Amino acid sequence: SQQGEEDPQALSIQEGENATMNCSYKTSINNLQWYRQNSGRGLVHLILIRSNEREKHSGRLRVTLDTSKKSSSLLITASRAADTASYFCATDLPKAAGNKLTFGGGTRVLVKP
């Protein structure tokens, strides 16, 4: 199973509403990253949050990290149609597991105008 798993798998909201998605992981991490992917294209980096950080903001994005629960959340406020995309969390695995970066299955977000 994957290190990071997003929840929900899909989300449909109206423009102007907030969208929240969660990422859970299994092993300890050094940092966690969120990426956005528009249909079939490359990923765009959104936010990197380190294990000693609890919250980070970037424009309309807010990311929280709870290392005790091994979970992170991404909040998009005042969503726009352009926010329609898939959102992925990525976590690093410890050196013993090969220093890999693993991505979750993603949350597909549809923002309806």
Add this chain to the structure above:
Amino acid sequence: KAGVTQTPRYLIKTRGQQVTLSCSPISGHRSVSWYQQTPGQGLQFLFEYFSETQRNKGNFPGRFSGRQFSNSRSEMNVSTLELGDSALYLCASSYEGILRSEQYFGPGTRLTVT
């Protein structure tokens, strides 16, 4: 700064053939990593090259290989193609590497194996 570029963007190959994909990172970035994305398996890490050395490797068979040149450009090679190798192959570059800094992704190469 120019972004990450990948060539070719689309490719159709036949089973048993081999293929080479190319990735040019953002100027100054020393790390290039490769990913395979399929509907069934999602986004999977293939390998990372940093300053011409393979630093990390995912769980892919030896048919998947790569290299990085002194100008940080990277190539990925897949030999003896199988139908299951059909996927979007993404490369990403970063300054400090996949575990320390954000990555910038290219648009991907869509490989179809028939």
